[in-house]
Amino acid sequence: MSYEKQTIPVRYDQKDETICLLFSYHGNLLSDVPTDTSHPIYQALNLQLENSVDANLLSDLIGYENFEKLRQASWNFGKPCSIPPCFIEHYGNWDISCYPTKLNDTASILVNFTPSSITTGTQLKNSFQIAADATGIGVWDIRFIDDPRSLTESECFTNLLDNHFIFFSQVAKQILGIEINKPITWRTIWDRIHPDDQVTFEQFFTANIFYDIRLNFDCRIADMQNQYKWYTIRGQTLTDQSGLLLRMSGSLIECTEQKEMIHSVVEAENTKKLALEASGIGVWTGNLDSGYWQWDNNVKRIMNIESASVGKLQDWTQYIHPDDFIELKKGLNQAIAELGQLSVEVRVKDKTRQYKYVHIKGNVTTDVISKVNRIDGICHDTTAHRIAEKRMSELNEALEKTVKKRTMELIQARDLAESGSMAKSNFLAMMSHEIRTPMNGVIGALDLVENTPLNAEQNDLIETAKTSALNLVDILNDILDLNKIEAGKMELEFIPVSISATVDNVINMFTAISESKNVELRLEEDNALPDWVNTDPVRLRQILINFISNAVKFSSTNNEKKGIVSVTAKVDQQHSLGQQKSIVFTVSDNGIGMDKKTVERLFTPFTQAEASTTRKYGGTGLGLAICARLCEMLGGQIEVQSEVGEGSTFTIRLPLWETSHDSDLSAIFGVNVAIIGALEENKVQWLKTRLEQLNADVSIVSNITNDTLSDYEMIILLATGQNESEIDKELSDLPVTEAQKIVLVCPRQFKQSLWAKHPSIQILANNPLTRYSLEKINMKDTQVITENTPHHTEKIVNKAVDKTPIAENLTNSPSTILLVEDNPLNQKLLLKQLSVIGYSADVASDGEIGLQLFSENQYKIVFTDCHMPKMDGYTLSKNIRAFEKEHNTAPVPIIAITGAAMTGDKEKCIESGMSDFLSKPIETHKLKEMVEKWHERNSDL
């Protein structure tokens, strides 16, 4: 900001040179002006008169603002007035006063021009202003024409607002956001003052004028953008010697930032104060130098201090329990010594002389020279917390007692339930054992009688007795299974299982019975079925047996229709994912069927279609319930479609994981096979695909000659539509050499007779033809091979046991089998069964004798009962294994023979070192299979 140097070109030093001139209301000069004078005002006017007579000479001379102030003041108040010293360029400072008058009824004013005595003062003021401007302080000055105190406070204030004899510095205007050249009054500012601050403004100004109270206040004034800013307005009135109020001057400073800062600080402080008050936390400070402590009202209340808020440490700790006071002092001294924190809980006696708990915390700080000089802290009443804690602890204790009591009750209840369940399981296990053992005798005996010469009637009676005995065992098995499932003790084992072998095994079980009922058993197996899947073979077999058994049971052939049971095993590719195959078994029959209501409750235990069904068809109604639960356990589901009189279709979907298995290569691996003869078209293709899956090189040959067949090592003759004599002839006429192997596929009923005539050929039944039977075709000598195939098993089951002893097993040789069994009946029975299949055995009636015999002789197999006096089968097994280890001999297969069939029995046998497991009752064919399986393993013996 620059200021022109103010100079006074004409120094008018004559004292009485006040001149009085008359001007019109509009500023025209009405007086005559002498031309021969050196008075600066005259000179100035003369100079102006040269230019224009009618001009507003007064305004030109003293400036428009001053002219207006003068005129307004004079005419508004109607009495003489003066304006602050006025600087006239080139002519210096002049005190100007005026008097309103009239000339010829025309309003006019008499204006006195007196050289101002405050020329120096003006210069001084300017210096202050420069300083003020430089520091950003706005200054203002107002001159009173009349003493405003002669008016009322209200009039005075209005007069003040509208007083035109006012000066605002440029900085004042700048910080107010007002144009520098714009004339303003306090009214201009008043209009912009925040409504809430207007009262303050008025009160401070009037108080200063009337009561000389210092003008110093803050208010909000809106700038030109209508944004409120904070300003500090300060000022002071100035009176003359007689006490007449002449002027009022002051400063204007913008203080928005400071105000906001203070606001924030105050707000924060208030918040803290409110929070502390609300939380009831007391704040205290201790000066360690002076030994004086200060505290607030909360501390007073908490520590039960009566009056002062400043005092010695003892003043605010006087009601602390003496023991706790020692602790407090100790903590305090430690905090001071370590420049650390104080945290103690003390008991303070309240007004009712009851102790309350107070937690005192503090923090020691140092001064600038690192001298420990103060500690600041808080304290709060923790009595409620203590009480709550105590109550909580009491409550917890009570709860713990209740929980312990309840737990005890529950444990007792559980133990009771478990002992009940255990008693039930033990009872079932015992019953299982106790029933199986005599049943073993019954079935074994019947088995043996069946193999003696009998007439037809006797045979029939024996068959009935045997079937009934086996049924009884089945029912027992079902009850055990259901019990296990419902007790959650049914455990599944997951091992590689051949679906084809399982299906073959199950189908073969039912071929005889379906034949006897004249029910046709059909089978369709998908060649896409995986060879091996991971599942529980026993349970898979159980499910299939149950459904096929039901289908056969409820189907029959009469004059109107032939009974048909169809079994399919397929892969549902749509629902298969990678290795997980959705295997779908369907079992359909055209039997009696069921209504909708029956289907709905079909899988409920002990439920059959109706009571008459049980009477007519037998069964316990447990089978389907068990199957449904087993399916569920295997992750599968069962669907049923049925119609009364039309038959039923059961669909069993099981998600089975395909797995690899360390199995042998097919016996027809790389063999050239020719398929000749007739079969349904799709069946031939199915057969070819299956043989190719078994790695045979397969051709379908239609033109049968020496030449066409000579290249093949194996000929498969399909003879399903011919009678026995036609097949016999075709076999005899076949242009093959002895080196070529022949496999005949024909109806089951011709098998035996054709076999007798053509012993070198292999015969497969086509009703139905299983995938697994094809796996069992081989290139070896047929007679020997067929004896070892599962198909032979079928023959044993339904006809008679093959009594042919294995060549190596000479009856006069020392026994290669040790039988350890305490039950004399079972001993006798097993010895007989073994002799039937061509073996003899040494018998021991308990484990001790068994171990003795084992140590003295060499055996290929040990059969042992599990539950025996003196030494049971498990201990015997362990001792045998220990003996073998000690004498460094190869382990001999130990086969458990047990009446128990509960979960874990097999595992227990294996754990004790046994090799396999036979469940009583033992049928001869099963015994034979077991002997064949294990006997030759120890061929070196």
Add this chain to the structure above:
Amino acid sequence: MSEIPIYDPEVLVSLIGDDQPLIEEYKKEFVKQCVPTLRGIAAAFNKNENTEVKDQAHYLKTSAKAIGAMRCAARLQKIEDCALSDDRVSLKQHITLLQNDIRDVKKEFIK
């Protein structure tokens, strides 16, 4: 193993010259040898006689190399390796694939 050629006719030519009747005779002999050897390998595998598997494979491998049945020879080498290391799973897989390799050679011979 698919990167190895099934049959390289140049091998036999380099050994006995471009004598086509003789080449055809060798080819027939090889095919004749393949079937029993393959079955012998399979039978030995089923009996778990790894030494026999290795010996049979080695026997056929020498013929396969001489005739130029390159993929068969490589497969037989694998069979030998698996038999030696008693890796039954891989051994079974390679024996099965050997059957395919022999079929492929037969087809090549007919071309």
